[in-house]
Amino acid sequence: MGWSDMLEELLDLIPPNLITKDKQSFGLVCRSWNAIVASSYRQAPCLMINQRSKHTWKVYQHQKFFYKDYPELDNNAVIHCSKHGWWLMSDDYEDLFFFNPSDNRTIEIPSPIGVSYSTITFFHPPTSADCFVVGIHSGLYYVVIGSLKHGEDEWKTYEQRTKRYIFQHFLVKPKGEDVIFAVFGTHDEREVRVYRLVEKPEGFLWEPVEDLGDMVFFVSNTSCFAFSGNAENMANKIYFPRFHGDDLVFYSLKTRKFHTFKGDFSSKKSYGLKRFDFAIWHIPPPTGPQLSEELLEWYPQEDDDDDDDDDTA
Numbered sequence: 001m002g003w004s005d006m007l008e009e010l011l012d013l014i015p016p017n018l019i020t021k022d023k024q025s026f027g028l029v030c031r032s033w034n035a036i037v038a039s040s041y042r043q044a045p046c047l048m049i050n051q052r053s054k055h056t057w058k059v060y061q062h063q064k065f066f067y068k069d070y071p072e073l074d075n076n077a078v079i080h081c082s083k084h085g086w087w088l089m090s091d092d093y094e095d096l097f098f099f100n101p102s103d104n105r106t107i108e109i110p111s112p113i114g115v116s117y118s119t120i121t122f123f124h125p126p127t128s129a130d131c132f133v134v135g136i137h138s139g140l141y142y143v144v145i146g147s148l149k150h151g152e153d154e155w156k157t158y159e160q161r162t163k164r165y166i167f168q169h170f171l172v173k174p175k176g177e178d179v180i181f182a183v184f185g186t187h188d189e190r191e192v193r194v195y196r197l198v199e200k201p202e203g204f205l206w207e208p209v210e211d212l213g214d215m216v217f218f219v220s221n222t223s224c225f226a227f228s229g230n231a232e233n234m235a236n237k238i239y240f241p242r243f244h245g246d247d248l249v250f251y252s253l254k255t256r257k258f259h260t261f262k263g264d265f266s267s268k269k270s271y272g273l274k275r276f277d278f279a280i281w282h283i284p285p286p287t288g289p290q291l292s293e294e295l296l297e298w299y300p301q302e303d304d305d306d307d308d309d310d311d312t313a
């Protein structure tokens with residue numbers, strides 16, 4: 001009997017008890033083990049909190065805390081977005097770069113000039129030619145949207161007038177689905193509302209959602225994830241970067257209350273909960289070969305196919 005012959009039901013019990021580094025080693029044992037940790041639902045995101053005063057990161061995963069250091073990062077570096085196993089960050093000089101916390105690799109990209117974006121996100125991994133970055137700056141009655149495509153050295157900006165001031169919200173797009181959800185926290189997130197963007201004959205409308213079914217949302221200011229699965233204790237819930245004591249808080253659409261897995265906390269309001277507005281949800285990338293130096297360049301390298309002509313007669 002080989003490693004790949006172990007029952008999947010037994011293997012499922014192992015990853016939840018491993019930290020990120022050990023989970024990646026687990027996935028390298030064989031193909032079937034890698035499939036276990038690569039499953040999007042099994043690999044729920046961990047919550048990472050930057051404790052700048054202590055120059056370390058406090059990580060919450062599988063109802064446990066541990067600490068991790070990134071000496072390569074400046075203590076004042078800001079994370080704008082976390083996706084595809086990468087962080088989009090800026091330093092003290094507001095220079096933008098991608099950082100991979102799994103292997104500490106970085107990719108420098110051009111920074112916007114003349115506009116300070118309050119929200120910056122990206123689509124597709126930065127090592128992909130399809131990657132592009134989007135920035136949003138909200139004024140009182142206008143919005144400036146900037147975009148930067150992979151390989152470009154300058155941002156393109158667009159300004160749009162608006163009739164209303166845009167407040168905080170979270171947009172969630174489940175992987176593999178076309179639908180987009182919006183999670184609104186009203187009155188300092190003491191009440192939670194969920195909507196689905198639907199297309200009607202009169203145009204696109206936000207439709208209230210009363211039940212997420214088997215989906216679970218993880219939302220924060222820098223990253224949002226949505227998964228589907230059959231685990232009843234996870235489904236139909238929204239996880240915020242909020243704590244009651246040392247226990248992570250989630251909102252249940254079934255009970256319309258905030259709860260914790262541990263203890264007996266249950267409340268319709270979020271008064272008194274500890275907020276971490278700059279914490280991020282992070283999912284390590286699947287294990288694979290080390291990235292080549294060429295993939296860590298924002299500007300694609302052009303092959304020099306034009307050899308010097310021979311001047312010999």
